[in-house]
Amino acid sequence: MYAWLWRHLPGGRRARLAQLAAAAVLLLLVCFVWVFPAISTLSERNGATVGSAPSSTEGTVP
Amino acid sequence: MLVTAELVLTASVLVLLYLGWYLVVDDRVAAHRQTSSATDLERAWDAAPAPSPVPEASAPRTGEAFATIRVPRFGADWRRMVVEGTDVEELARGVGHYTGSALPGQVGNFAVAGHRLTHGSAFTEIDRLRDGDVVGVRTAGTWFVYRVTGHEIVEPRQVDVVAAVPGEPGVAPTRALMTLTSCHPLYGSSQRYVVHAALDRTQPAADGVPVELREAVR
Numbered sequence: 705m706y707a708w709l710w711r712h713l714p715g716g717r718r719a720r721l722a723q724l725a726a727a728a729v730l731l732l733l734v735c736f737v738w739v740f741p742a743i744s745t746l747s748e749r750n751g752a753t754v755g756s757a758p759s760s761t762e763g764t765v766p
Numbered sequence: 767m768l769v770t771a772e773l774v775l776t777a778s779v780l781v782l783l784y785l786g787w788y789l790v791v792d793d794r795v796a797a798h799r800q801t802s803s804a805t806d807l808e809r810a811w812d813a814a815p816a817p818s819p820v821p822e823a824s825a826p827r828t829g830e831a832f833a834t835i836r837v838p839r840f841g842a843d844w845r846r847m848v849v850e851g852t853d854v855e856e857l858a859r860g861v862g863h864y865t866g867s868a869l870p871g872q873v874g875n876f877a878v879a880g881h882r883l884t885h886g887s888a889f890t891e892i893d894r895l896r897d898g899d900v901v902g903v904r905t906a907g908t909w910f911v912y913r914v915t916g917h918e919i920v921e922p923r924q925v926d927v928v929a930a931v932p933g934e935p936g937v938a939p940t941r942a943l944m945t946l947t948s949c950h951p952l953y954g955s956s957q958r959y960v961v962h963a964a965l966d967r968t969q970p971a972a973d974g975v976p977v978e979l980r981e982a983v984r
Contacts, residue, residue, distance in 0.1 A: 705768075705769045705772045705773070706772055707768075732783070735780070735783060735784070735787070736787055736791065740783075740784055740787045740788065740792070741792070743784065744788055744792065748854050751882075751922070751949045751955030752852075752857060752862075752879045752880060752881050752882060752889070752947060752948050752949050752955075752958075753852045753862070753864070753879040753947060753958075754879075754920065754922060754923070754924055754925050754927055754928060754947055754958050754960070755922075755923065755925045755928075
Protein backbone atom coordinates (compact mmCIF):
# COMPACT_ATOMS: atom_id res chain seq x y z
CA MET A 705 0.00 0.00 0.00
CA TYR A 706 2.64 2.49 1.06
CA ALA A 707 5.07 1.12 -1.54
CA TRP A 708 2.42 1.62 -4.21
CA LEU A 709 1.83 5.17 -2.98
CA TRP A 710 5.57 5.89 -3.04
CA ARG A 711 5.89 4.67 -6.64
CA HIS A 712 2.99 6.79 -7.84
CA LEU A 713 3.95 10.06 -6.19
CA PRO A 714 5.58 12.50 -8.61
CA GLY A 715 8.95 14.14 -8.08
CA GLY A 716 12.18 13.09 -6.45
CA ARG A 717 12.80 11.64 -3.02
CA ARG A 718 12.53 15.00 -1.26
CA ALA A 719 9.35 16.03 -3.04
CA ARG A 720 7.72 12.71 -2.21
CA LEU A 721 8.70 12.97 1.44
CA ALA A 722 7.28 16.48 1.56
CA GLN A 723 4.00 15.30 0.05
CA LEU A 724 3.72 12.46 2.54
CA ALA A 725 4.49 14.80 5.43
CA ALA A 726 1.83 17.23 4.23
CA ALA A 727 -0.67 14.38 3.92
CA ALA A 728 0.17 13.22 7.46
CA VAL A 729 -0.35 16.70 8.87
CA LEU A 730 -3.63 17.02 7.01
CA LEU A 731 -4.79 13.64 8.33
CA LEU A 732 -3.85 14.62 11.88
CA LEU A 733 -5.76 17.88 11.55
CA VAL A 734 -8.88 16.20 10.19
CA CYS A 735 -8.73 13.61 13.01
CA PHE A 736 -8.21 16.13 15.81
CA VAL A 737 -10.77 18.65 14.64
CA TRP A 738 -13.58 16.48 13.31
CA VAL A 739 -13.15 12.71 13.61
CA PHE A 740 -11.93 12.33 17.22
CA PRO A 741 -14.45 14.76 18.76
CA ALA A 742 -17.24 12.91 16.93
CA ILE A 743 -16.01 9.53 18.21
CA SER A 744 -15.72 10.77 21.79
CA THR A 745 -19.29 12.09 21.67
CA LEU A 746 -20.52 8.69 20.46
CA SER A 747 -18.90 6.83 23.34
CA GLU A 748 -19.77 9.44 25.94
CA ARG A 749 -21.18 8.20 29.21
CA ASN A 750 -21.11 9.65 32.64
CA GLY A 751 -19.09 7.97 35.38
CA ALA A 752 -18.61 10.82 37.80
CA THR A 753 -22.01 10.79 39.46
CA VAL A 754 -23.71 8.46 41.85
CA GLY A 755 -27.00 6.98 40.72
CA SER A 756 -26.00 5.78 37.27
CA ALA A 757 -26.98 2.23 36.41
CA PRO A 758 -24.34 -0.44 37.13
CA SER A 759 -24.31 -1.45 33.47
CA SER A 760 -22.84 1.93 32.66
CA THR A 761 -19.58 1.07 34.40
CA GLU A 762 -18.33 -0.57 31.23
CA GLY A 763 -16.41 1.88 29.10
CA THR A 764 -17.64 4.97 30.88
CA VAL A 765 -16.05 8.37 31.13
CA PRO A 766 -14.27 8.57 34.47
CA MET B 767 -0.59 -9.99 3.09
CA LEU B 768 1.67 -6.96 3.19
CA VAL B 769 -1.29 -4.69 2.60
CA THR B 770 -3.14 -6.25 5.54
CA ALA B 771 -0.12 -5.68 7.79
CA GLU B 772 0.09 -2.08 6.64
CA LEU B 773 -3.61 -1.53 7.30
CA VAL B 774 -3.37 -3.04 10.80
CA LEU B 775 -0.33 -0.90 11.59
CA THR B 776 -2.06 2.22 10.29
CA ALA B 777 -5.14 1.45 12.37
CA SER B 778 -2.96 0.94 15.46
CA VAL B 779 -1.31 4.29 14.98
CA LEU B 780 -4.72 5.95 14.59
CA VAL B 781 -6.01 4.32 17.79
CA LEU B 782 -2.92 5.51 19.69
CA LEU B 783 -3.40 8.99 18.23
CA TYR B 784 -7.01 8.96 19.40
CA LEU B 785 -6.00 7.96 22.93
CA GLY B 786 -3.39 10.70 23.02
CA TRP B 787 -5.94 13.21 21.83
CA TYR B 788 -8.57 12.01 24.29
CA LEU B 789 -6.36 11.79 27.37
CA VAL B 790 -4.12 14.78 26.76
CA VAL B 791 -5.09 17.24 24.02
CA ASP B 792 -8.87 17.37 24.54
CA ASP B 793 -8.43 17.20 28.31
CA ARG B 794 -6.01 20.16 28.44
CA VAL B 795 -8.08 22.23 26.04
CA ALA B 796 -11.21 21.56 28.11
CA ALA B 797 -9.42 22.35 31.40
CA HIS B 798 -8.20 25.65 30.00
CA ARG B 799 -11.65 26.54 28.67
CA GLN B 800 -13.32 25.62 31.97
CA THR B 801 -10.85 27.69 33.99
CA SER B 802 -11.38 30.70 31.72
CA SER B 803 -15.15 30.48 31.89
CA ALA B 804 -15.03 30.36 35.71
CA THR B 805 -12.79 33.43 35.76
CA ASP B 806 -15.08 35.22 33.28
CA LEU B 807 -18.14 34.42 35.40
CA GLU B 808 -16.53 35.83 38.56
CA ARG B 809 -15.44 38.94 36.65
CA ALA B 810 -18.96 39.42 35.30
CA TRP B 811 -20.35 39.23 38.85
CA ASP B 812 -17.74 41.73 40.06
CA ALA B 813 -18.56 44.09 37.21
CA ALA B 814 -22.28 44.01 38.01
CA PRO B 815 -22.55 43.66 41.78
CA ALA B 816 -25.56 41.77 43.06
CA PRO B 817 -28.39 43.94 44.37
CA SER B 818 -28.34 44.53 48.10
CA PRO B 819 -29.88 42.85 50.00
CA VAL B 820 -29.08 39.69 48.02
CA PRO B 821 -32.35 38.10 46.85
CA GLU B 822 -33.28 34.64 48.12
CA ALA B 823 -31.56 31.94 46.12
CA SER B 824 -33.89 30.43 43.54
CA ALA B 825 -33.41 27.06 41.90
CA PRO B 826 -31.11 27.42 38.86
CA ARG B 827 -32.22 26.25 35.43
CA THR B 828 -30.51 23.15 34.01
CA GLY B 829 -27.29 24.27 32.33
CA GLU B 830 -27.14 27.54 34.23
CA ALA B 831 -23.73 28.40 35.71
CA PHE B 832 -24.78 29.78 39.08
CA ALA B 833 -21.61 29.41 41.17
CA THR B 834 -17.87 28.92 40.98
CA ILE B 835 -15.70 26.61 43.04
CA ARG B 836 -12.06 26.88 44.11
CA VAL B 837 -9.98 24.27 45.91
CA PRO B 838 -6.52 25.43 47.03
CA ARG B 839 -5.38 21.79 47.30
CA PHE B 840 -5.94 21.43 43.54
CA GLY B 841 -3.72 24.45 42.87
CA ALA B 842 -3.82 28.19 43.44
CA ASP B 843 -5.28 28.83 39.99
CA TRP B 844 -7.71 25.91 39.98
CA ARG B 845 -11.30 27.01 39.57
CA ARG B 846 -14.43 25.81 37.81
CA MET B 847 -17.98 26.92 37.20
CA VAL B 848 -20.75 25.06 38.98
CA VAL B 849 -23.39 24.23 36.38
CA GLU B 850 -26.89 23.04 37.23
CA GLY B 851 -27.31 19.36 36.32
CA THR B 852 -24.97 16.37 36.23
CA ASP B 853 -25.35 15.12 32.66
CA VAL B 854 -22.46 14.86 30.22
CA GLU B 855 -23.23 18.33 28.78
CA GLU B 856 -23.00 20.03 32.17
CA LEU B 857 -19.85 18.19 33.30
CA ALA B 858 -18.20 19.20 30.03
CA ARG B 859 -18.44 22.84 31.15
CA GLY B 860 -17.23 22.48 34.72
CA VAL B 861 -18.58 20.90 37.87
CA GLY B 862 -22.20 19.71 37.88
CA HIS B 863 -24.69 20.39 40.67
CA TYR B 864 -27.01 17.52 41.58
CA THR B 865 -30.44 18.91 40.79
CA GLY B 866 -32.60 19.03 43.88
CA SER B 867 -29.69 19.06 46.31
CA ALA B 868 -29.13 22.16 48.46
CA LEU B 869 -27.74 25.38 47.01
CA PRO B 870 -24.45 26.83 48.32
CA GLY B 871 -24.71 27.73 52.00
CA GLN B 872 -28.18 26.27 52.45
CA VAL B 873 -28.96 23.78 55.21
CA GLY B 874 -28.80 20.38 53.52
CA ASN B 875 -26.24 18.93 51.16
CA PHE B 876 -24.80 21.00 48.32
CA ALA B 877 -23.74 18.10 46.08
CA VAL B 878 -21.57 18.38 42.97
CA ALA B 879 -19.91 15.99 40.53
CA GLY B 880 -16.78 16.41 38.43
CA HIS B 881 -14.81 14.31 35.97
CA ARG B 882 -11.83 12.50 37.46
CA LEU B 883 -10.09 12.13 34.10
CA THR B 884 -10.72 13.56 30.60
CA HIS B 885 -13.08 16.41 29.70
CA GLY B 886 -11.07 18.88 31.76
CA SER B 887 -10.32 16.50 34.66
CA ALA B 888 -11.92 18.77 37.25
CA PHE B 889 -11.53 16.40 40.19
CA THR B 890 -8.38 14.49 39.18
CA GLU B 891 -6.82 15.19 42.57
CA ILE B 892 -9.93 14.57 44.66
CA ASP B 893 -8.07 11.80 46.53
CA ARG B 894 -5.50 14.35 47.74
CA LEU B 895 -8.11 16.23 49.81
CA ARG B 896 -7.54 15.88 53.55
CA ASP B 897 -9.75 16.67 56.53
CA GLY B 898 -9.81 20.40 57.13
CA ASP B 899 -8.96 21.32 53.53
CA VAL B 900 -10.84 24.32 52.20
CA VAL B 901 -13.40 24.19 49.40
CA GLY B 902 -14.55 27.68 48.39
CA VAL B 903 -17.85 28.21 46.59
CA ARG B 904 -18.91 31.56 45.24
CA THR B 905 -22.27 32.80 44.06
CA ALA B 906 -22.89 36.28 42.63
CA GLY B 907 -22.93 37.92 46.05
CA THR B 908 -21.40 35.50 48.56
CA TRP B 909 -18.38 33.32 49.25
CA PHE B 910 -19.01 30.07 51.13
CA VAL B 911 -16.02 28.43 52.82
CA TYR B 912 -16.48 24.69 53.34
CA ARG B 913 -14.00 22.42 55.09
CA VAL B 914 -13.48 18.76 54.25
CA THR B 915 -14.74 16.38 56.94
CA GLY B 916 -13.99 13.03 55.33
CA HIS B 917 -14.19 10.81 52.28
CA GLU B 918 -15.51 7.42 51.24
CA ILE B 919 -15.32 5.14 48.23
CA VAL B 920 -18.70 3.76 47.24
CA GLU B 921 -20.51 1.82 44.54
CA PRO B 922 -21.96 3.92 41.69
CA ARG B 923 -25.52 3.16 42.83
CA GLN B 924 -25.04 4.51 46.33
CA VAL B 925 -27.08 7.68 45.94
CA ASP B 926 -27.46 8.29 49.68
CA VAL B 927 -24.01 9.96 49.75
CA VAL B 928 -25.67 13.01 48.20
CA ALA B 929 -28.72 12.90 50.49
CA ALA B 930 -29.49 16.02 52.57
CA VAL B 931 -27.86 14.16 55.45
CA PRO B 932 -25.26 11.93 53.73
CA GLY B 933 -25.89 8.25 54.39
CA GLU B 934 -29.25 8.94 56.01
CA PRO B 935 -31.82 9.50 53.24
CA GLY B 936 -35.10 10.98 54.43
CA VAL B 937 -33.62 12.55 57.55
CA ALA B 938 -34.22 16.29 57.88
CA PRO B 939 -30.93 18.22 57.67
CA THR B 940 -29.78 20.64 60.35
CA ARG B 941 -26.37 21.58 58.95
CA ALA B 942 -25.08 23.07 55.70
CA LEU B 943 -22.95 20.35 54.12
CA MET B 944 -21.28 19.80 50.77
CA THR B 945 -20.45 16.62 48.87
CA LEU B 946 -18.12 16.15 45.88
CA THR B 947 -18.29 13.00 43.76
CA SER B 948 -16.02 11.70 41.02
CA CYS B 949 -14.88 8.51 39.35
CA HIS B 950 -12.77 5.91 41.07
CA PRO B 951 -10.28 4.41 40.41
CA LEU B 952 -8.46 7.05 38.39
CA TYR B 953 -8.48 5.17 35.08
CA GLY B 954 -11.76 3.40 35.71
CA SER B 955 -15.27 4.07 36.85
CA SER B 956 -16.33 0.97 38.77
CA GLN B 957 -16.60 3.02 41.96
CA ARG B 958 -17.10 6.61 43.08
CA TYR B 959 -14.77 8.74 45.19
CA VAL B 960 -16.86 10.87 47.52
CA VAL B 961 -15.67 13.78 49.68
CA HIS B 962 -17.83 15.37 52.36
CA ALA B 963 -17.41 18.89 53.71
CA ALA B 964 -19.22 21.22 56.11
CA LEU B 965 -19.84 24.95 55.90
CA ASP B 966 -17.30 26.86 57.97
CA ARG B 967 -18.22 30.48 57.27
CA THR B 968 -19.48 32.88 54.64
CA GLN B 969 -18.44 36.34 53.55
CA PRO B 970 -19.81 38.89 51.08
CA ALA B 971 -18.20 38.62 47.65
CA ALA B 972 -17.65 42.37 47.81
CA ASP B 973 -15.06 41.74 50.54
CA GLY B 974 -12.89 39.82 48.09
CA VAL B 975 -11.61 36.25 47.99
CA PRO B 976 -11.63 34.59 51.46
CA VAL B 977 -8.18 34.49 53.01
CA GLU B 978 -8.32 30.67 53.32
CA LEU B 979 -8.48 30.40 49.54
CA ARG B 980 -5.40 32.53 49.09
CA GLU B 981 -3.21 30.39 51.32
CA ALA B 982 -0.99 27.90 49.51
CA VAL B 983 -1.45 24.31 50.64
CA ARG B 984 0.83 22.43 48.27
